[in-house]
Amino acid sequence: MANEKLSLKSKFAYGGLGAGIGLPSQIAFSAITFFYNTTLGLSTELTGIAWLIFSVWNAINDPLFGFIEDNTKSEKYGRRIPYIRFGAPIYGIAFIFCWIPLVDVNNQLALFFNLTIVLFVFDTLFTILGLINYTLPAEMAITAKERGNLLVYGSFITSISYLIAFILPLLFLTGNESPTAALEFLVAMIFVGVISVIILIASSFYLKENKYTQMEETLPVIKGIKETFKNTPFLIYEVSNFSFTFAQTILTTAIFYYVNYVLILTGFLTTLPLLLVFLMIFAFFVIFNKLMRKVGVKKTFIFAVFWTGMSFLLIFFIGWTISLALIGFVLIGIGFSGFMLTNQVVIADIVDYDETRTKKRRETTYSGINALITKPAISLANWLFLVIINTFGFDSQQTTQNFSAQMGIMLGFSLIPAIFLIFGAIVMFFYPLDGPQWLAQKVELIKIHEKKELDYLKYVEEKRNVK
Numbered sequence: 001m002a003n004e005k006l007s008l009k010s011k012f013a014y015g016g017l018g019a020g021i022g023l024p025s026q027i028a029f030s031a032i033t034f035f036y037n038t039t040l041g042l043s044t045e046l047t048g049i050a051w052l053i054f055s056v057w058n059a060i061n062d063p064l065f066g067f068i069e070d071n072t073k074s075e076k077y078g079r080r081i082p083y084i085r086f087g088a089p090i091y092g093i094a095f096i097f098c099w100i101p102l103v104d105v106n107n108q109l110a111l112f113f114n115l116t117i118v119l120f121v122f123d124t125l126f127t128i129l130g131l132i133n134y135t136l137p138a139e140m141a142i143t144a145k146e147r148g149n150l151l152v153y154g155s156f157i158t159s160i161s162y163l164i165a166f167i168l169p170l171l172f173l174t175g176n177e178s179p180t181a182a183l184e185f186l187v188a189m190i191f192v193g194v195i196s197v198i199i200l201i202a203s204s205f206y207l208k209e210n211k212y213t214q215m216e217e218t219l220p221v222i223k224g225i226k227e228t229f230k231n232t233p234f235l236i237y238e239v240s241n242f243s244f245t246f247a248q249t250i251l252t253t254a255i256f257y258y259v260n261y262v263l264i265l266t267g268f269l270t271t272l273p274l275l276l277v278f279l280m281i282f283a284f285f286v287i288f289n290k291l292m293r294k295v296g297v298k299k300t301f302i303f304a305v306f307w308t309g310m311s312f313l314l315i316f317f318i319g320w321t322i323s324l325a326l327i328g329f330v331l332i333g334i335g336f337s338g339f340m341l342t343n344q345v346v347i348a349d350i351v352d353y354d355e356t357r358t359k360k361r362r363e364t365t366y367s368g369i370n371a372l373i374t375k376p377a378i379s380l381a382n383w384l385f386l387v388i389i390n391t392f393g394f395d396s397q398q399t400t401q402n403f404s405a406q407m408g409i410m411l412g413f414s415l416i417p418a419i420f421l422i423f424g425a426i427v428m429f430f431y432p433l434d435g436p437q438w439l440a441q442k443v444e445l446i447k448i449h450e451k452k453e454l455d456y457l458k459y460v461e462e463k464r465n466v467k
Contacts, residue, residue: 066368
């Protein structure tokens, strides 16, 4: 286990995969609510309903494509690479059309349907690629140490793309009074789409796959679902992951309302809160990687989630002015750093545990079922935030909001995520994949993988001899 080592090319390729997927998706899922609600003028109620309708497909498509990808067999490309290499251009085009409404923007009903369709189409492409990105560390490495090293590279590169993803729409959509602001934003989004496609295609040539998994007979769909829901560590983790997904969605969506109507920032200052978050994410990757090696994945994960929850709670009390709010965002960034590093290590361990039970590698199946449970958090968070601010009197047609509307934004932006996160941290105390017994199981798993790889090489050699 101590000798496991991934090549530098594979690590950078995994980071490129995350960046190429994450840059468009983070922009789309964080800025599209504000864009349709305040820029295009879609009512708060219809924007929220579009997210609720979308949540149905958002939950269904992930397990569907997870099973399809686990059952893909291509001797030339593998199970994962074809989706990345050939799906990237379609993904880029779908992202660009998120910002080009094909209807009369003065027609509320037409704009509502346009938003709903855009969410459906873009998320389908995002799902196909995102499922692979989420679980690939489980296939590329087996030890927590090497998975952690892989994720330091991946998370660092991906976080740069996330930082760009948050800064660009904040600069163009909040506090920008230029008469050509809309056109500038659209040009920037087209550029993002093209660059992301190039990064994804380039990365696909250097990613590592275990091709021996293609020899395995996969579980039938119904049995696969049943086995997934019998996995107790997975169900415990899902409660915490749902909570963090909810809070992360609130942060990335509500930040536009927060900086525009509570802090009332313009220009570069609108990007400062999230800039601090990402600086802390970068700064603490190495620290959390060392902490994970010292105290284990479970304890590090719990600490990161609880820390983030308390940081959101602090924002509610001190985040009314920019000077004090920045303290809260520094703390949130530290918590996000720990979660981003440990989250995929946890799900990789869960996939390993499943293999000890079913004798199958089912990475994207788990990624799909994970999304079935947690992706509704994205729609729920957007809908609940919009309901709260609407209840407190928010008016998207007004450039300034009264104190009641500001209080609604603060409640939705900070207090609600804090409650979800603290609850998610508490639940993870019951997560069992930790300690010497689990490490011993992983040693046995490495031996199983070595045997599978030898069998695959023998199979390839026999096919060559036949030809």
